[in-house]
Amino acid sequence: MNDDKFLPDMSRLAEAIRKHDCIAFVQLFHIGPMLPPFLRSERLYPVAASSLSKEELPLPNFIPPKGLDRDEIKRIIEDFVTLAHRAKRAGFQGVEINAACNHLLNSFLSRAWNKRNDEYGPDTIENRSRIIVEIIQGIRELNGKEFGIVVLINGAEIGLKDGIRPQESLKIAQVLEKAGADAINVRAEFYTPFRDPNKRDSTHFPDVALYPEPPFPVSDLMEDRFWGKGGWVPLAANIKQGVSIPVIVAGRLDPEFGEKVLRKGAADFIYFNRALMADPELPRKLMEGHPEDIRPCTGCLTCFDNNERGNPPLCQVNPTLGKESLLPISKAKKKKKVLIIGGGPAGMEAARVAALKGHEVILYEKAPRLGGSMLLASIVKGLKRENHLGLISYYETQLKNWGLS
Ligand SMILES: Cc1cc2nc3c(=O)[nH]c(=O)nc-3n(C[C@H](O)[C@H](O)[C@H](O)COP(=O)(O)O)c2cc1C
Ligand code: SF4
Structure with a gap:
């Protein structure tokens, strides 16, 4: 400026x-x-x-x-x-x-x-x-x-x-x-x-x-x-x-x-600052009466540590932060059957994006609950400083909404 x-x-x-x-x-x-x-x-x-x-x-x-x-x-x-x-x-x-x-x-x-x-x-x-x-x-x-x-x-x-x-x-x-x-x-x-x-x-x-x-x-x-x-x-x-x-x-x-x-x-x-970096659609989702669709900020502060080093925006839960126009999620030209192995953070996000693109998605997870290493992280880190369980609930809701098996 x-x-x-x-x-x-x-x-x-x-x-x-x-x-x-x-x-x-x-x-x-x-x-x-x-x-x-x-x-x-x-x-x-x-x-x-x-x-x-x-x-x-x-x-x-x-x-x-x-x-x-x-x-x-x-x-x-x-x-x-x-x-x-x-x-x-x-x-x-x-x-x-x-x-x-x-x-x-x-x-x-x-x-x-x-x-x-x-x-x-x-x-x-x-x-x-x-x-x-x-x-x-x-x-x-x-x-x-x-x-x-x-x-x-x-x-x-x-x-x-x-x-x-x-x-x-x-x-x-x-x-x-x-x-x-x-x-x-x-x-x-x-x-x-x-x-x-x-x-x-x-x-x-x-x-x-x-x-x-x-x-x-x-x-x-x-x-x-x-x-x-x-x-x-x-x-x-x-x-x-x-x-x-x-x-x-x-x-x-x-x-x-x-x-x-x-x-x-x-x-x-x-x-709101971090809450909006984690989910820039927060105001719209609230206005439309869908708070359960808001992707929660875990409070990890990856964004701030990264900012302090002079790097471009980075968020632990929002991979498109600052790159929204480069990584739009548009409908795929051809619908495919997508099989994802593992319901950890990467698997759940891949399933969410594939479903948004219109593919038929099957997500395999051997454990009784989604979350992968985030569940272990929640035990180690607790819920006070960082909250991973909120993020798992968000993905569970999203995957259910999209009718994923
Ligand atoms: C990556 C990052 C950059 C920030 N940059 C600024 C800034 O330039 N000016 C400012 O007043 N606050 C800045 N803040 C602080 C926020 O404006 C805000 O006060 C703080 O994050 C607490 O609000 P929150 O809990 O909603 O994130 C920054 C915070 C983060 C995480
Ligand atoms: S990097 Fe962590 S603290 Fe920062 S907005 Fe994303 S989830 Fe929240």
Whole structure:
């Protein structure tokens, strides 16, 4: 998005979304201190509100970032505004400004990252929020009042002495509302004590934060009864009672749990990410009253690990993710009899696709139940962090629907 040469492709994307009566938003973020190793170079290094030494870092396994001077801040604000304007020119109706996780904008909001002593410093909520307020004002001025601006913030930075607390995130949300934000999306960054030397040990996935169990008590901050499902909902509810703009929340939600969140009034919108990567047809299947046909996300996080390495999209349960137009399932010209040996994940998926293509399918499985190695995996892994049994049930339903023997 950083050049007008991408306008035609961006426009195609916006149009593809809008032609289905959906509202097209795009997220803007500066990765800041989280710059992954594969992107680092002499020219590209982690930056934050302040330069921090190894000792000052929120966790020792982060890379010490370089602090930004005022001119650099000004340039970054201009970049956000230019990107939002390009998004509008491409046909997007709004942007989400990502000021959460441990990205650049969050490093201004958080006292754990922000050690400045100027008007962007940590002494007041207004100063901490200033860079985001200036971005919002710039976008409003250029894109007009009809253009949507959502800001994604951390409702809390859990596990840090100087991390954002819920009382502070509420005040931040109020400042952003006053500056012209149309909605606030709430998540949290969870800093765990040192567990894995190869990882940063901070996460915004509530299901990861709670696995195998929280390293310290968290029930005053997050929903910890459902293995991460709806983990950040209490933080969203805290903000919702203090602002008049809509509040959004994500985090291992499924349609049933999400509906409860909305009915309880804990948030105004719910977000699905992994659930939609596992089954992009989820909204249609729900609308048509067939939740049993939704292919469930197991929570394995193959997608995220792969994304962190800079690879194209990959999902454990949806082999066509990101390749939908290359791998369409069309009717075969000639109907054949297909025999599949083994009712494990590969066999079941092959049977499903062959049936969708119109073939007559027979699936042989020697065990009394379908699932193959997924059944063993469920015994070893349990159901808390990853859930394979849900996927087996999905295949059983699909294969029954198609009348497979
Ligand atoms: C592969 C992958 C990429 C992601 N990229 C982003 C991103 O660019 N910006 C963002 O705000 N969140 C990103 N997230 C986090 C999701 O937006 C979402 O908050 C998180 O997955 C929790 O929601 P879920 O349980 O519905 O997946 C990503 C998550 C995954 C799995
Ligand atoms: S890779 Fe795993 S966690 Fe990611 S969407 Fe697919 S099933 Fe869910």
